[in-house]
Amino acid sequence: MPLHVSLSQKQQQALTLTPSLRQSISILQFSSAELNEYIKDQIQTNPALQLEAAPSYDRESSWSNTSAAADTYDKMVSEESLTEHLENQISLLSITPDIRAALYYLVGSLDDKGYLILDRLHAATSLRIKSEKLDDAIAILQTLDPPGIGARDLRECLLLQIKSADSLAHKIVNGHLGLLAEKEYELLSTILGVELSVIYEAELQIKSLHPYPAINLHTKPTHYIAPDVILRQTDSDIHIIVNQTHLPVVKLDPSFSSMLHNDSSNEVKRYAKASMHAASQLIKGLEQRQQTLYNITKEILAFQPDFFKEGTTSLRSMTLRDIASAAQVHESTVSRATSNKYLQTPLGLFSFKELFSKGVSGANTDAFHSVHQIKKKMKELIENECKSSPLSDQKIATLLQKHSIAISRRTVAKYRMELGFEDSRNRKEK
Template sequence: MATKLSQSLNQSQQLVMTPQLQQAIKLLTLSHLEMTDVIAKEMVENPMLEEVSHGEGDYKLDKLENQSKEAKADDFKEEAMMSSGDDIDWQKYVDSYNSTTYEPNMATPSLSPDDMPNYENMVSKGASLAEHLEWQLRMEDLNDVEIDFAIEIIGNINDDGYLSCKFDELIETSNLEREECLGMLELVQRLDPVGCGAQDLVDCLLAQARIAEERSPLLEKLIRFHLTNLKNRDYKKITADTGVAEEQIIETAKLLHNFHPKPGRLVGGGETHYVTPDVYVVEIGGEFVVQVNDDGVPRLRISKMYQDMLNQAESLQNKEAKEFVEEKLKSALWLIKSINKRQRTIDQVAKSIVKKQQQFFKKGPKHLKPMVLKDVANELGVHESTVSRATSNKYMHTPIGMFELKYFFNAGIGGDKGGVDAVGEVVKLKIKELVDNENPKKPLSDQKIADLLSQEEMKVARRTVAKYRESLGILSSSKRKVK
């Protein structure tokens, strides 16, 4: 049976993700520190790029495009660049960009030192938990065998401060007697922070209770046998078992508030993560002004030396050399253009956020209004994905603190049937406030909290209250009740 072959033409549109467009999108998603790293790397690899010193006034920032346009594929056309090098008037092309640089945005007032974040509050990386414990261990009067076993214990302590293996397994690897091994374990548990090397919560709390200035047999008994009852606030059951008055049990249990269930967390051995704001918001004359962070972003232009080489392009007889120069020029121009596009987009998004959240900046988180990506996208005339990329991993330094840009985007809840739209973060704050002020003997149930919120025109379902309560780490009403 013969097979029939046919030809047909189909017309369709699709977005071609050129390397330049991918670079622009990547720059938009990067944080401030990541972007400066990328620029520094490009400047090393691309000889066409040159940083403009602050004293040079001949190279000012040219506006490449209308600031209200989105970074679409049309903004990154390559018709001229994709044609053959012989067809391009490189001198004319470079001259059109000879003042194309990226320089800090001077449209808004400079920030005073008081408006900048306090970098003195940033903590540098300290010793790890194991290093901290071993340093103290070396000051004890121990022989080599004892030190080796104690270091073995420390090496098996996790970040929370607990042994990550069974203690009997460590004893089997040692030449010490069992009692001597237990003595080394007790020694490690007495090191700062106290309680590290415990096998469970009871062991950890007992180690901390033993070093108290005045040891309390009742407290140690509560730790050994009644932690669950203390958690459920079932003081009557503890009274029946111990014969101690309920008031004394409550007072003794308060001592546990000074103990640390995860003592290892008291030593900051983890990597320190620094957050650099991408946007500053300062209040000037009663108005909130937005300024994109340009600190550390160099002013870029095309190298004058390579411009001279392009002026004499005909003299470049080596085809590979000519292609290299043309490729680096194209890459440099796109980087400069992409940086400008990134900073303008972030600036526009931040201004839109500030415009919609005036009450938040004036009165605090309780006045955060519902806002979604689509709201900002519609105002700026861009796609939601552009707003999403512009707010990803970006932080805003404000007069009331540092906030991730994503923080401001929350869908409204509780607005059905005449209720008022509220942001989830606002509802959480209200739930916490209600729980903090409740009668401990008659704690509020999730349904009761939902009813109280509805009185403030926040119509929230009981299951929504339960979800937010759990995210806040608040126990259920039955477990909060003081019996």
């Protein structure tokens, strides 16, 4: 079959990403830390940019009929090797799921020194376990490395590190630590019926113990999350503030503008013009990022008014398309604007992505239920069940259908485990 080569013209539309458009997309998608580094790099490479003192960047929008808890804008997320060190040990233990859950809870209740700061009643209620089991979990925690971890006070911390309960050091710490601190050696010798030299030896042993078990454990630098948007509660409204305080503030260097009007060479003028154009595009991209974040947050507030009354349990089903339609932008713009971004609210710090959920279609209805709403309903069913005859996963699925929530037994089991509930067999109380 003969081959023929021919030329033809075809007209079609195509989107071309210009350098300025690519830059705007990148700026929108950058996390706060990434944007900070990007701006610093631009300042170093473009002499037309100049740093200036940071002004107040409050952009406010009233939102009525919303109540929330007190402001907690100092909340931050950190990662410490102490937590990892303890959780790795817990993962190797052969223990029941409720004790394991309690241990993870207790690890989260340790202070920087390794002491356990705990409200027993609140802890037992939150974990849904009896106080005896909470004591068992505390006892296990105090056997982990480093020695003394999980102590409630200095005396308990030192006692956990003394192996023999019959030793003189144990007796002094347990009943006479104050006398030792005041160096009442002769009085201790009389009370305990031992020679002074033995008291001195016991003191040396006690001084070798660590009063703060977590201090000598190497920790990673604390990583802070700077919120991209802050929601500030007033008496009747919530105001949106796009947080720019952690970013360098840039402006055009006026000296470059004068180069275009002075008797400079064409080469200098071209360089100055290119530098000023790049600087202007950066400043424009930063302003667009700020405006886009503001608009999208405003639409999320409009879509989720109950979230600020009850927290995540009241989140409605919300997709990128919902917010894109309301903000009159493309879905990809919403995706980029909310990627790696954090929202500081009066209820705490949240990732923007946490607020989105496709939801589950209602049984025989057009309603959609978010995962948070489904879990809230499941939690109510389990907490109100008959303890001697707890609900099976299939029974929970059947009851949810009566509330127009159609999910499978397998999905019920998944959500139940994420809520921290055991299966019906282990929940049964005799």
